[in-house]
Amino acid sequence: MIRFDSVSKRYPDGTTAVDTLDLTAPAGQITVLVGPSGCGKTTSLRMVNRMIAPTEGRIWLDEKDTGTLKPHELRRQMGYVIQHAGLFPHRTIVDNVATVPYLLGWDRKRARSRALELLERVGLPVHFAKRYPAQLSGGQQQRVGVARALAADPPVMLMDEPFSAVDPVVRAQLQEEFLRLQEELGKTIVFVTHDIDEAIKLGDQVAVMRAGGKLAQLAAPGELLSEPADAFVAGFVGRDRGYRALGFSTVEKLPTHEEQAVQLGSAFGGTDSPDGWQLVVDTDRAPQGWLRAAELAPGSTVTEQHVHRGGTLAEQGGNLRAALDACLSSPTGRGVVVDQDGALLGTVTAAEVLALIEGRADQSSGTVRG
Amino acid sequence: MISYFQQHQSQILSWLGWHARLSALPLLFGLILALPLGWLARRYRWAYPPLVGIAGLLYTIPSLALFIVLPGILKTKILDPTNVVVALTIYTVALLVRVVADGLAAVPEDVLQAATAMGYRGFGRLVRVELPIAVPVIGAGLRVAAVSNVSLVSVSALIGVPELGQLFTNGFQLAYQTPILLGIVLSVLLALAFDTAIQLFTRALTPWRRAVRPA
Numbered sequence: 001m002i003r004f005d006s007v008s009k010r011y012p013d014g015t016t017a018v019d020t021l022d023l024t025a026p027a028g029q030i031t032v033l034v035g036p037s038g039c040g041k042t043t044s045l046r047m048v049n050r051m052i053a054p055t056e057g058r059i060w061l062d063e064k065d066t067g068t069l070k071p072h073e074l075r076r077q078m079g080y081v082i083q084h085a086g087l088f089p090h091r092t093i094v095d096n097v098a099t100v101p102y103l104l105g106w107d108r109k110r111a112r113s114r115a116l117e118l119l120e121r122v123g124l125p126v127h128f129a130k131r132y133p134a135q136l137s138g139g140q141q142q143r144v145g146v147a148r149a150l151a152a153d154p155p156v157m158l159m160d161e162p163f164s165a166v167d168p169v170v171r172a173q174l175q176e177e178f179l180r181l182q183e184e185l186g187k188t189i190v191f192v193t194h195d196i197d198e199a200i201k202l203g204d205q206v207a208v209m210r211a212g213g214k215l216a217q218l219a220a221p222g223e224l225l226s227e228p229a230d231a232f233v234a235g236f237v238g239r240d241r242g243y244r245a246l247g248f249s250t251v252e253k254l255p256t257h258e259e260q261a262v263q264l265g266s267a268f269g270g271t272d273s274p275d276g277w278q279l280v281v282d283t284d285r286a287p288q289g290w291l292r293a294a295e296l297a298p299g300s301t302v303t304e305q306h307v308h309r310g311g312t313l314a315e316q317g318g319n320l321r322a323a324l325d326a327c328l329s330s331p332t333g334r335g336v337v338v339d340q341d342g343a344l345l346g347t348v349t350a351a352e353v354l355a356l357i358e359g360r361a362d363q364s365s366g367t368v369r370g
Numbered sequence: 371m372i373s374y375f376q377q378h379q380s381q382i383l384s385w386l387g388w389h390a391r392l393s394a395l396p397l398l399f400g401l402i403l404a405l406p407l408g409w410l411a412r413r414y415r416w417a418y419p420p421l422v423g424i425a426g427l428l429y430t431i432p433s434l435a436l437f438i439v440l441p442g443i444l445k446t447k448i449l450d451p452t453n454v455v456v457a458l459t460i461y462t463v464a465l466l467v468r469v470v471a472d473g474l475a476a477v478p479e480d481v482l483q484a485a486t487a488m489g490y491r492g493f494g495r496l497v498r499v500e501l502p503i504a505v506p507v508i509g510a511g512l513r514v515a516a517v518s519n520v521s522l523v524s525v526s527a528l529i530g531v532p533e534l535g536q537l538f539t540n541g542f543q544l545a546y547q548t549p550i551l552l553g554i555v556l557s558v559l560l561a562l563a564f565d566t567a568i569q570l571f572t573r574a575l576t577p578w579r580r581a582v583r584p585a
Contacts (some may be wrong), residue, residue: 072490075486076488076489080484086483089503090576092409
């Protein structure tokens with residue numbers, strides 16, 4: 001756990017980077033600091049490992065006041081990942097990853113075998129070990145940066161816009177892998193970003209900061225979207241937040257209707273469906289898309305070419321956003337629902353999902369009144 | 371020229387040996403002095419203008435004047451090779467302070483930040499991260515200083531120091547071109563040898579610069 005206790009950073013020229021910040025980053029969770037540039041989020045992060053010293057207040061690491069620890073010893077207990085990875089260009093990948101173990105005095109063999117293990121863990125082939133950073137792509141360098149931060153298995157990870165400098169596809173991939181990794185490792189993470197979507201995707205809790213280094217709101221992502229504390233937060237979390245907030249509303253059971261499906265590669269026997277669309281599944285009953293009956297003669301084989309892949313899938317037990325999106329993206333208006341293994345359960349309509357959403361709204365307004 | 375060399379072989383080889391030593395030692399001492407000075411100039415912004423400025427000024431002192439003045443300051447004999455070594459060390463420092471400062475300044479900010487965040491302390495960071503990354507820049511500066519030293523050493527022949535410059539003074543006194551030409555050829559070869567050696571050494575220290583991205 002990391003606790004900011006009335007922490008401020010004021011500079012001699014009178015500017016205040018961080019203003020009496022009180023914040024707890026719970027153990028094993030991802031706390032995201034988000035805000036526009038100049039809001040003090042990076043300063044706050046760097047005060048945790050004392051790259052910047054606070055002018056007022058204390059920062060606690062569990063029961064220890066970080067101000068009483070030697071900075072270099074404190075830093076060796078905290079993994080640190082930055083935007084452009086900041087790898088050492090003169091060292092091979094394996095030696096980059098082994099940096100902190102070397103500093104902690106591990107013997108070379110142990111440090112290297114640990115580094116190799118981490119390369120695999122972040123999804124890099126082991127033969128990259130002997131390469132130099134300049135030989136890797138931006139996304140690969142960033143993975144090495146994460147591996148390097150994890151090398152000595154620190155309880156705490158500090159991450160400063162780690163995924164901002166890579167293209168959107170790679171970024172999404174890195175975010176997914178980061179969440180998967182965190183599921184396994186359960187580190188106490190403080191993560192800085194200027195991207196509210198990233199904050200909402202990754203954070204267990206999100207701290208929105210505003211210019212002048214003030215904490216505007218600290219909340220779980222869903223709450224941030226549904227109940228922004230003030231106009232600044234509302235503006236910052238941005239458009240479509242009603243829709244995005246549905247992503248944090250799970251439904252135990254969508255009311256599905258049975259849907260006739262034809263298997264890919266089998267003979268098409270026509271459809272009963274009045275709109276002329278027929279769902280196509282593979283041999284595992286995983287939905288592939290829709291085919292239009294008018295486009296192929298009864299008796300002919302159903303092939304990949306016949307499949308319209310427009311629709312997204314909603315998982316039973318998943319969130320309302322995915323359910324609604326499945327309906328809206330389906331050419332038939334019927335959203336396809338699958339079980340946890342990805343096999344077809346049935347379909348649901350937008351009207352039914354909206355009814356669930358309205359029922360949920362009644363409930364929550366009920367609780368407010370109650 | 372070749373027959374002249376053969377006739378005076380042992381004498382000329384001895385001068386060549388002296389010339390090499392008188393060029394190389396100041397290079398070594400100069401680098402050792404320039405590293406902390408360059409670090410200071412990089413570390414404290416206020417220190418950069420005076421350090422680099424004074425270093426630049428030192429280089430404008432005429433070498434002959436320095437060879438003559440130094441014995442008085444160092445209490446050495448006029449023919450003592452120490453004078454040449456000290457004088458050329460001053461020139462080497464003059465050239466390298468700026469090179470070291472700029473080489474350290476060229477280390478990317480995110481690399482420095484990462485090094486500090488990993489838990490490197492000041493000196494460890496300098497030796498393990500900053501200097502290795504500055505090697506190509508410092509190596510390039512060393513090559514300039516080495517060639518400059520080889521050429522400056524010959525001036526000390528005027529005060530009688532035994533090195534290749536003796537070929538020039540002899541040639542001049544005898545109005546005989548052959549030793550002068552030989553002196554030029556040997557100086558150039560010596561400078562080339564230094565240059566190549568430093569280049570190879572720099573390359574050996576920086577395998578990472580030759581790493582190419584696999585297609």
